[in-house]
Amino acid sequence: MSSQAMKGFEQLEGLPEAIFKRLYQQPATSLAIFRRMLPNLAKTFVMAMLFNPDPIPISTLEGWVHPDKNSLKEEAFAKLRQLHLVTERQGTFALDATFKTELTKALTGGGSPGSFGLPCDTDDKNKVDISFLDKYATEQWESILHFMVGNEVPSSRRPSEGVVRLLLHGKLMEQTRASSEAVITQLGFSFLLQEANAQVWTLLLLYLDMAEQLRMDPVDILHFLFLLGSLELGQDYDMKSLTPTQKGMLEDLRDYGIVYQRKVRKPL
Numbered sequence: 001m002s003s004q005a006m007k008g009f010e011q012l013e014g015l016p017e018a019i020f021k022r023l024y025q026q027p028a029t030s031l032a033i034f035r036r037m038l039p040n041l042a043k044t045f046v047m048a049m050l051f052n053p054d055p056i057p058i059s060t061l062e063g064w065v066h067p068d069k070n071s072l073k074e075e076a077f078a079k080l081r082q083l084h085l086v087t088e089r090q091g092t093f094a095l096d097a098t099f100k101t102e103l104t105k106a107l108t109g110g111g112s113p114g115s116f117g118l119p120c121d122t123d124d125k126n127k128v129d130i131s132f133l134d135k136y137a138t139e140q141w142e143s144i145l146h147f148m149v150g151n152e153v154p155s156s157r158r159p160s161e162g163v164v165r166l167l168l169h170g171k172l173m174e175q176t177r178a179s180s181e182a183v184i185t186q187l188g189f190s191f192l193l194q195e196a197n198a199q200v201w202t203l204l205l206l207y208l209d210m211a212e213q214l215r216m217d218p219v220d221i222l223h224f225l226f227l228l229g230s231l232e233l234g235q236d237y238d239m240k241s242l243t244p245t246q247k248g249m250l251e252d253l254r255d256y257g258i259v260y261q262r263k264v265r266k267p268l
Contacts, residue, residue, distance in 0.1 A: 012222075013037070013082055020084045022219045023226075024099040027106035027115045032226040034103055037083060041065070042076035045093070046085065050100060050107075055092035117227060120236035130234045133260055140257030141200075145192060148173060148184050160255045169213075170206040203256060220245040228259070 023029050034046060045061050058077075065073040080086045086093045104110065128136075143157040148167065153159075159167075164182055167173040172188035175181070184192075191202060204225060211218040224246040231237060239247060253259045 017084045019219060019222075021096070021098065023222055024096060024102055026223050026226075027102045027110070028230050029223050029226040030099050030102040031106035032229055033083065033099075036229075038079055039072070039076055041069075041072050042079045045076060045080065046095065046103075049086075049093060049095045050104060055087075055089065055094040057092050058088075059091065061093065117231045117235075118238040118241050120238050127236065128234075128260065128262065133234065136260050137257035140255065141196065144256070148188055148192065150183070160251075162252050163255050166203060166206055166210065166252075169210050170202070200256070200258070207252065216245045216248065221249065224249055228253075 023033070034043065038046065044064075048061070049056055062073060080093070081088070085096055085099055087096065105115070139157065143153050144159050144163060144167075147153050147159050147164075164173070167188070168175065168182060170187075171185055172191050173182040174185050176183055191199060194202070208218055208221055211221055220243055224242070239250070242250075250259060250261060254261055
């Protein structure tokens with residue numbers, strides 16, 4: 001994983017404990033947090049506790065680490081506590097019960113259908129390939145960047161009101177008094193200098209920050225983002241297992257080029 005992606009996950013670490021407890025209710029999210037937010041030594045400790053019915057003495061875990069690697073040990077313990085993954089009692093560690101259950105499902109193939117997306121079983125003669133998806137994502141993203149710097153963007157590629165609202169919310173653009181047009185800010189110029197991966201993370205974190213304004217559940221948003229990270233590029237997926245919030249997110253994520261939806265239902 002790139003350093004910019006890791007920074008994106010680090011910004012999630014400040015979420016309240018109650019949010020993490022709800023995040024651990026889905027196997028895809030628990031697996032993503034295990035894979036992407038834990039250092040290797042912390043992963044080793046988690047695996048030691050995962051299939052152990054009893055709490056493990058912290059001294060036992062410490063005994064696995066060479067004295068020269070104490071800094072790695074302390075980093076691992078700190079991360080487990082920070083993400084509220086462990087309960088600490090009388091010198092022992094035990095995994096959070098919900099996280100333990102859902103991660104076990106993820107690793108052993110358990111859980112309900114749709115936990116990791118429902119692949120479409122229909123034969124789509126117009127199925128798109130990965131090169132098409134790459135081109136689509138690039139065009140969608142570049143249309144946002146061109147719009148920010150004031151370049152002409154074809155009406156078919158002009159960012160939606162939702163994208164503009166997000167850019168204004170994040171103070172990457174602002175509306176001038178002289179006109180209703182949005183113009184780029186100094187913060188927006190700094191955004192343009194970032195790598196594309198970091199830019200995507202910036203907008204996704206802004207989207208999460210806008211959850212209350214959008215009347216969306218932030219946990220539902222995070223569940224969907226983590227789920228998307230586990231899906232196979234180029235595979236079609238059914239929408240039946242998505243929540244109303246997640247179905248609403250599809251429109252916004254299409255605008256960012258993160259997902260592609262060929263058959264978009266128009267409102268009556």
